[in-house]
Amino acid sequence: MILQSLFSFAFIIYLFYAQRIQAMTMLRQIETSLRKVKSLRDDGRKIAIEAIKKFGKPERDPTPQVERFMDHFMIPPINMDPSGVVQKLGKIINVREFTFEREVAQMAPEATPAQRNNLENLLEAGLALNIFYKVIRHYYLMGKKTMNIYVIMQIHMILPQLIQQIEAYSAALQAFRDGIPIGDTVGPIVAAKLLDGAEVYEVAKEMAAGEIDYEGRRIIITKAWGPGGSVGKPGDAIRNILDKEKGKVKMLITVDAAGKLEGEGVGEIAEGVGAAIGGPGVEKYKIELAATEYEVPMFAVAIKQGMEHVVAPLVEELMDATDKAVSSVKGMILEYSEEGDTVIVAGIGNTVGVAQ
Amino acid sequence: MRLMADEGNARPLASGASQNLVSLVLMVVVGAIAMVSLYMGFQEYGNNEIETAFMYILIGVSGFAAIGFNFFRAKPVAKQTKGPKVVEVVTTLECPQCNLKRVRAHQVGDYIFKKDEPCTRCEGNMVITRINARKDPKDKKN
Numbered sequence: 001m002i003l004q005s006l007f008s009f010a011f012i013i014y015l016f017y018a019q020r021i022q023a024m025t026m027l028r029q030i031e032t033s034l035r036k037v038k039s040l041r042d043d044g045r046k047i048a049i050e051a052i053k054k055f056g057k058p059e060r061d062p063t064p065q066v067e068r069f070m071d072h073f074m075i076p077p078i079n080m081d082p083s084g085v086v087q088k089l090g091k092i093i094n095v096r097e098f099t100f101e102r103e104v105a106q107m108a109p110e111a112t113p114a115q116r117n118n119l120e121n122l123l124e125a126g127l128a129l130n131i132f133y134k135v136i137r138h139y140y141l142m143g144k145k146t147m148n149i150y151v152i153m154q155i156h157m158i159l160p161q162l163i164q165q166i167e168a169y170s171a172a173l174q175a176f177r178d179g180i181p182i183g184d185t186v187g188p189i190v191a192a193k194l195l196d197g198a199e200v201y202e203v204a205k206e207m208a209a210g211e212i213d214y215e216g217r218r219i220i221i222t223k224a225w226g227p228g229g230s231v232g233k234p235g236d237a238i239r240n241i242l243d244k245e246k247g248k249v250k251m252l253i254t255v256d257a258a259g260k261l262e263g264e265g266v267g268e269i270a271e272g273v274g275a276a277i278g279g280p281g282v283e284k285y286k287i288e289l290a291a292t293e294y295e296v297p298m299f300a301v302a303i304k305q306g307m308e309h310v311v312a313p314l315v316e317e318l319m320d321a322t323d324k325a326v327s328s329v330k331g332m333i334l335e336y337s338e339e340g341d342t343v344i345v346a347g348i349g350n351t352v353g354v355a356q
Numbered sequence: 357m358r359l360m361a362d363e364g365n366a367r368p369l370a371s372g373a374s375q376n377l378v379s380l381v382l383m384v385v386v387g388a389i390a391m392v393s394l395y396m397g398f399q400e401y402g403n404n405e406i407e408t409a410f411m412y413i414l415i416g417v418s419g420f421a422a423i424g425f426n427f428f429r430a431k432p433v434a435k436q437t438k439g440p441k442v443v444e445v446v447t448t449l450e451c452p453q454c455n456l457k458r459v460r461a462h463q464v465g466d467y468i469f470k471k472d473e474p475c476t477r478c479e480g481n482m483v484i485t486r487i488n489a490r491k492d493p494k495d496k497k498n
Contacts, residue, residue, distance in 0.1 A: 043440050170440040178464050180445050181487050192469055227467035313443050313489040353487055355469040 023149045026156045030140045033159055034133070040170045041133040044126035045070065051122055051177045055115045056108020065107050069123055070130045072099075090282040100124070114179070117228030118352060122176040125169050125311065132166050164307050171312035176229055181353035183257055183309035188354045189322045190255045190301075190329065191223035191347025200356050204236035208356045214330065216339030220245075222346050229352035234277065235286025241344055247294030250341035253329055254287070256348035257310060258302035267321030268304040269328050276300035277348045287346075296344075299336065301328050383423050390419025443489040449473070453480035462487060 014021075045066060052062045074096050077088035100120050104111075108119055139155035175182045181189065195210045202225065203209035209222040220241055224232030234254075242249060256276040260266065275287045275298050291298050303321050333343050397412030445462035449472055456477045466472070471481045 040440055047440075167441070171443070173440050174442050174445075178445070178462065179467060180462060180489075181468060189468060197469070227470070313445050314487065316488050316491055319486050319488040353467045355467050 019149050020147065023143070023147055023152050026149075026152045027140065027143060030136065030143070030152070030155060030159065033163060034136050034140055036163075037129070037133045037136055037166055040166060041126075041129040044129045044170065044173050047173045047177055048119075048122050048126045052108050052119060055111040055119065056104075057110040058107060059109075062107045065103065066123070066126075069103055070127055072127060086282055086285045089280060090286075093280060093282060112228075114226075114228030117230045118176050118179050121229035121350070121352065122173065125172040125176060128169050129166060132162060132169070136162065168308050168311050171308070175311065175313045176352065179227060179229070179353045181314040182311050182350060183305045183314060183318055184311065184349040185314060185352060185354055186303045186305075186318055186322055186325065187254075187256045187347040187349035188223040188226060188351035189319075189347070190303075190325045191221050191345060192226075192354055192356050193322060193326050194219065194221050194329065194345060194347075195223075195356055203240050204233045206230045206232040207234065207237035209237060209241060210356065215334060217250075217333060217337055218340075218342045219333065220249075220342065220344050222344070223354075223356060224347075224349070224351040226351035226354045226356060229350055231279070231348075231350050233283065234346050234348055235283035235290070238287050238344060238346060239290040242290050242294050242296065245342055247296065248342060249294065249296050249344055250337040251299055251333075252287075252291055252296050252344045252346070253299045253301060253332060254346045254348055255301045255303070255325055255329060257305050259310075260304035260306055264304050265317075266305055266309060266315065267317035267324070269321060269324050270302045270304065271328060271332065272300045272302065274298055274300050276302055297336075299332055301325050301332070379426065383426060386419050387423055390416045390423070393419065443492070445487065445489050447484055448486035449482040450485045451475040451478060451480045451482050454478040456482070458482065 049063055049066050052058065052066065056062070074092060077085055077092060079085050100123070101116070104116050104119050104123065108116060111119060136155060136159075139151065143152035143155070172182065174180065195212065198210040198212050198221075200208040200210040203222055206225045207222055208225045209220060212219050212221065222234065222237045222241065224230045224234070238252065254276040256278065258270070258276065260268065275284050275291070277284045277287065287298070290296075303318065303325055305318060309315060309318065329345055333345075337343050393412045394416030397409045397416055400406075400409035400412060446459050447462045447466045449458045449460070450456070454475060454477050456475055458476075466484055466487060468484055468487055470484045472484050473482050474480075475482050
């Protein structure tokens with residue numbers, strides 16, 4: 001009898017408070033994750049400050065500047081009138097890069113250009129962690145305040161993906177502090193392997209280019225200028241090369257890291273067409289525009305990797321995959337071009353820890 | 357339920373210690389009730405009161421399952437103090453003349469295609485050909 005009454009009471013309680021209990025459970029889970037994210041954010045900030053002190057040897061403590069930097073933001077251009085939006089976005093990105101360069105130069109006056117590039121990337125990773133933390137905290141506090149299950153569910157549902165990205169950015173701290181190649185570096189490694197020590201020149205801002213001869217073809221290879229962490233301006237580099245060659249180019253091959261689907265192996269190589277390049281889209285636009293203008297067919301080689309690999313120190317499988325990608329590029333050149341042709345190969349990605 | 361108090365930066369994110377103590381006390385209470393329920397369940401079973409015995413045993417098992425779940429959920433909280441994951445990174449050097457290969461721990465300043473140190477076998481200079489994270493034997497997934 002007592003048991004039956006207890007069960008009936010529990011059932012009634014559950015009937016009225018099920019959603020609240022669920023909301024409280026979800027809030028607890030978000031809280032646990034938030035505590036972890038806060039710890040990673042704080043570590044990121046600490047690592048950045050330590051690296052600036054170590055490499056930059058500043059006269060005064062860089063902590064206030066780093067704190068200020070962590071709240072830096074970029075307002076994208078209005079897209080109600082899409083005409084010219086890419087150029088506007090490109091301009092804003094250029095200003096952002098200029099600001100970052102100036103800030104880092106002030107914070108770390110003694111650092112070498114490569115170290116400054118790495119510090120910029122390190123601060124960007126710290127900034128990303130700070131934004132993740134603030135967004136999760138915003139939804140957590142709003143959910144706690146309103147106890148609205150739909151507000152709480154919004155963040156709870158995407159929390160696993162967010163945590164994956166946060167862990168990736170956290171792994172990037174070690175890579176950018178110590179100048180270790182990351183998953184995204186596969187493109188520049190392929191380009192550097194093809195260059196094989198050939199003489200290089202600066203073809204665009206932070207972009208190196210060099211020429212090799214392969215089976216009677218003239219191959220112009222471009223990649224970001226290393227070994228500091230930089231993605232350069234591959235769009236400008238390809239435009240300058242095409243202008244210089246007056247469009248007499250048989251094919252353009254872009255090599256880049258690409259996101260893998262669950263079930264696909266890390267380091268799998270896929271061949272396709274189009275411009276293999278990520279980011280906000282400005283450089284991709286420039287490449288597509290230049291290639292279309294000169295009617296150059298675009299081919300692409302993608303090196304598959306998970307979200308957790310992109311900014312984390314390069315894993316063995318991806319290092320091995322760069323050799324396969326080199327073979328793939330060579331195979332494409334032999335298949336789609338003839339002796340005497342000129343071919344452009346662009347290694348896209350961050351070149352941290354890779355020279356040319 | 358005690359929730360996080362992080363509205364201001366000066367305040368701690370969560371009162372972790374007291375929260376753990378509350379959880380611990382709660383688990384002890386639930387454990388005691390579950391134990392008594394199980395004991396009573398077996399006693400009722402001995403008296404051939406099958407339905408009542410089933411109820412008691414169900415409560416007992418549920419109590420232990422709840423404790424187990426709480427332990428499982430508490431695991432990531434314990435891990436959070438470890439900080440960012442640091443992986444072991446190795447640098448591979450090769451001599452272009454005699455093909456001697458050497459693997460050592462990564463040092464700050466290493467980069468791929470850097471002419472690094474003199475070859476120990478011939479007159480040549482060793483070149484860094486690979487820098488990669490060493491595989492974590494515990495990490496089975498790709």
